[in-house]
Amino acid sequence: MKKLKRSARLVEMTQYLLFRPHTLIPLTTFADRYHSAKSSISEDLAIIKEVFEEEGLGELTTLAGAAGGVKFIPKVSKANSLRIVEQLCRQLEQPERALPGGYLYMSDIMGQPMILNEVGKMFASVFAASDIDVVMTVETKGIPLAYATATYLNLPVVIVRRDNKVTEGSAVSINYVSGSNKRIQTMSLSRRALKEESRVLIIDDFMRVGGTIHGMMDLLQEFKATVKGVGVFVESGEVEEHLIDDYVSLAKLSTVDPKTKQITVEPGNYFKHNAFVQEG
Amino acid sequence: MKKLKRSARLVEMTQYLLFRPHTLIPLTTFADRYHSAKSSISEDLAIIKEVFEEEGLGELTTLAGAAGGVKFIPKVSKANSLRIVEQLCRQLEQPERALPGGYLYMSDIMGQPMILNEVGKMFASVFAASDIDVVMTVETKGIPLAYATATYLNLPVVIVRRDNKVTEGSAVSINYVSGSNKRIQTMSLSRRALKEESRVLIIDDFMRVGGTIHGMMDLLQEFKATVKGVGVFVESGEVEEHLIDDYVSLAKLSTVDPKTKQITVEPGNYFKHNAFVQEG
Numbered sequence: 027m028k029k030l031k032r033s034a035r036l037v038e039m040t041q042y043l044l045f046r047p048h049t050l051i052p053l054t055t056f057a058d059r060y061h062s063a064k065s066s067i068s069e070d071l072a073i074i075k076e077v078f079e080e081e082g083l084g085e086l087t088t089l090a091g092a093a094g095g096v097k098f099i100p101k102v103s104k105a106n107s108l109r110i111v112e113q114l115c116r117q118l119e120q121p122e123r124a125l126p127g128g129y130l131y132m133s134d135i136m137g138q139p140m141i142l143n144e145v146g147k148m149f150a151s152v153f154a155a156s157d158i159d160v161v162m163t164v165e166t167k168g169i170p171l172a173y174a175t176a177t178y179l180n181l182p183v184v185i186v187r188r189d190n191k192v193t194e195g196s197a198v199s200i201n202y203v204s205g206s207n208k209r210i211q212t213m214s215l216s217r218r219a220l221k222e223e224s225r226v227l228i229i230d231d232f233m234r235v236g237g238t239i240h241g242m243m244d245l246l247q248e249f250k251a252t253v254k255g256v257g258v259f260v261e262s263g264e265v266e267e268h269l270i271d272d273y274v275s276l277a278k279l280s281t282v283d284p285k286t287k288q289i290t291v292e293p294g295n296y297f298k299h300n301a302f303v304q305e306g
Numbered sequence: 307m308k309k310l311k312r313s314a315r316l317v318e319m320t321q322y323l324l325f326r327p328h329t330l331i332p333l334t335t336f337a338d339r340y341h342s343a344k345s346s347i348s349e350d351l352a353i354i355k356e357v358f359e360e361e362g363l364g365e366l367t368t369l370a371g372a373a374g375g376v377k378f379i380p381k382v383s384k385a386n387s388l389r390i391v392e393q394l395c396r397q398l399e400q401p402e403r404a405l406p407g408g409y410l411y412m413s414d415i416m417g418q419p420m421i422l423n424e425v426g427k428m429f430a431s432v433f434a435a436s437d438i439d440v441v442m443t444v445e446t447k448g449i450p451l452a453y454a455t456a457t458y459l460n461l462p463v464v465i466v467r468r469d470n471k472v473t474e475g476s477a478v479s480i481n482y483v484s485g486s487n488k489r490i491q492t493m494s495l496s497r498r499a500l501k502e503e504s505r506v507l508i509i510d511d512f513m514r515v516g517g518t519i520h521g522m523m524d525l526l527q528e529f530k531a532t533v534k535g536v537g538v539f540v541e542s543g544e545v546e547e548h549l550i551d552d553y554v555s556l557a558k559l560s561t562v563d564p565k566t567k568q569i570t571v572e573p574g575n576y577f578k579h580n581a582f583v584q585e586g
Contacts, residue, residue, distance in 0.1 A: 030357075036313055037357040040320040045423070077310075077317040125475055133474055133499055137464060139457040143325070165446045166465060173450045177419040184417060185446060194413055195405055219413055 029061040032070065039070055043086070043098040047150075048180040052095040071096055082106050084151075100178040101151045102144075104297070110144050111276055111293045118260070118277065121287035128264070128282045130289065136170055136231060136259075145276060146174025149229060149257045152274055152299050153179065156254045159224045160184050162246075164213060164238055168230040171259060175229050184219045184226075186242060188212065194219065198248045202241030213241055215249070224251045233258040236269035243270075261294060274299065309341040312350065319350055323366070323378040327430075328460040332375040351376055362386050364431075380458040381431045382424075384577070390424050391556055391573045398540070398557065401567035408544065408562045410569065416450055416511060416539070425556060426454025429509060429537045432554055432579050433459065436534045439504045440464050442526075444493060444518055448510040451539060455509050464499045464506075466522060468492070474499065478528045482521030493521055495529070504531045513538040516549035523550075541574060554579065 030038060039056060056067045075086040082103030088096050114135065123131045135141055149171075158179065163172035164186040176183045187197075194216035204211050220226075228242055243253055261268075261275035275294030282289050310318060319336060336347045355366040362383030368376050394415065403411045415421055429451075438459065443452035444466040456463045467477075474496035484491050500506075508522055523533055541548075541555035555574030562569050 032313065033316055033353050034357050036316045037320045037354050038361065040317045041324060041357075041361070041363060044321060044324060073313050074317050077314050077321075081318065081321070083321060131474055131496075131498065133465070133496065134462070137462045137499075139453060139460070139463070142453070143457070166449070166467065169446070169449045170453045170463070173419060173422070173453055177423070180419065182414070182417045183419070183450070185413070187446065194411055216411075216413065218411065219417075 032066070035060050035062065035066075036070055036073060039067075040074055043074065043096070044083075046180070047084075047098050047100050047178055048154075050089065050095045050097050055095070099154050100147050101154065102148050107144075107148050107151075108293060108297060111148075111296075114141070115277055115291040115293065118279070118291040119289045121289065124282050124284065124287045124289055126284070128262075128284065130232075130260070130279060130282060132231070132260070133167065136167060139174075142170050142174040143177075145171060145259060146176075147178050148276060148296065149175040149227075149274070150178030152296060153227055153255045153257065156227065157225055158227045158254050160220065161227045161229055162186065162220075162242060163229050164188065164242060167232070171231055172229040175227070175257070179227075181227075184215065186213050186215050186245060189214070198245065200241060200245050200248070202237060202244060204237045211241075213238075213245060215245055220249050220251065222250045224249065225254045226251050227254055228256045229258075231259045232262070233260075233268070233270070233273065233275070234262040235265050236273075239273070240269040258294075260291070312346070315340050315342065315346075315350055316353060319347075320354055323354065323376070324363075326460070327364075327378050327380050327458055328434075330369065330375045330377050335375070379434050380427050381434065382428050387424075387428050387431075388573060388577060391428075391576075394421070395557055395571040395573065398559070398571040399569045401569065404562050404564065404567045404569055406564070408542075408564065410512075410540070410559060410562060412511070412540070413447065416447060419454075422450050422454040423457075425451060425539060426456075427458050428556060428576065429455040429507075429554070430458030432576060433507055433535045433537065436507065437505055438507045438534050440500065441507045441509055442466065442500075442522060443509050444468065444522060447512070451511055452509040455507070455537070459507075461507075464495065466493050466495050466525060469494070478525065480521060480525050480528070482517060482524060484517045491521075493518075493525060495525055500529050500531065502530045504529065505534045506531050507534055508536045509538075511539045512542070513540075513548070513550070513553065513555070514542040515545050516553075519553070520549040538574075540571070 053064050053067050057064050078086055084100040125131055160182050161172050161176040162184045172183050196217045197214040199214035201210050256273040258275050260277045260279050263278045263280040274296050276296045278292050278294045280290040333344050333347050337344050358364055358366055364380040405411055440462050441452050441456040442464045452463050476497045477494040479494035481490050536553035538555050540557045540559050543558045543560040554576050556576045558572050558574045560570040
């Protein structure tokens, strides 16, 4: 790349950092890339850091020394995420979303990349320091959310299948009891999809009793993996006791009245966590 | 937002544009946001435009007049995409990827957000001017790719299910013949997932004969929708004739020898299209 002026360098570095979250970038990488002195690069980074923090985009952490560099950690601000989640709650409360069986239609919301990115960034924010190797979900509806989260954490995604006719080589299958209808179901994961002893973040779109997530945890034992966190977009508040104790929910569905179609959704336990970027 | 200096403004505008592809942003939005004169904003945009084009990130198109503004169109450069696809071809040729039945294990590659983003950007580049309303795929493995593409096109995603026990309200189901094993299969789409007369881009991870994609096209007829494009990550070259004529493939799998496990993958017909950003 040719030598750039500061103005062009700032644009270039901003995009470079945004597309490489959770990646340590040595200052020499930038210095070589733009044929600039490290001192100029440091000044550029100070400007970018200030804007990122002011805007609630995330933190830019600098590590000094020979093995040092700069790392972009996507974080959301509490005010911003609460505003977004409140809006989503109002959308989820639209009466036409009530489906038979107490389900809620939310595929349209989960089909919008802009919303998924915001929600993914929230999970990436709260699990930023959890030392995770891989994000896991079960097909189908949780997949986009798992990817959005993994993008901001810069981690791979592993998808558990609901059948065992996977065309992915040998697989480990387990049976589990689905919480809502007590039916016995199967889920499976390809042997080669997950290294043994991985540290896993489980992401899903909806949790009622927690049977499916509990099933994923059982499956993970077969891989000697450790669950480092569980994040769900919407949890059901109808249930007295969940099979899972420790999870982060962005929203909580309290009631779906099948007669009046009245739906109540409120922000989840996410907002009790303290994983937000400090606002400028 | 407080008044910003040019340096901070450039960082801010860069991230603002990157997260809002295919969105017309009036110059007044920026002028108001940063308390700056429109002439300063125009100068900033010229700097950003130059870097984006130099870097092969995409185009920044400016529309003059009262209804005018600036729009970021993600585009890839031919050299960059060819380099990435060549690398992916070499990865796909690893002998241990050969699965029984001539399948290829590629879930690990499709599980990496960084790769998905690159591939999604390539599809968004080639279909940038195709006047699309929605990106569609069928569960399971095409979903991440569909989302990555939709993110860069700023469009919603619709997921076709392989069963008809969807918990998404009334659905339209069709039967189709899977090309590879000639079995009759079912796919279905929730009525409320897709507006009638939508213009649709179909994205999938793998195409052999094209039976699944052909099924999606049949299903779309039930919604009076128009197919504006078909993009597949890998097409199989074993097949003499596809059920689909017009599609874009990024890579082409020529042979999987089940005995020797020799796999040959080469760049697809994508590179015959002319949808690349001009490199600086």
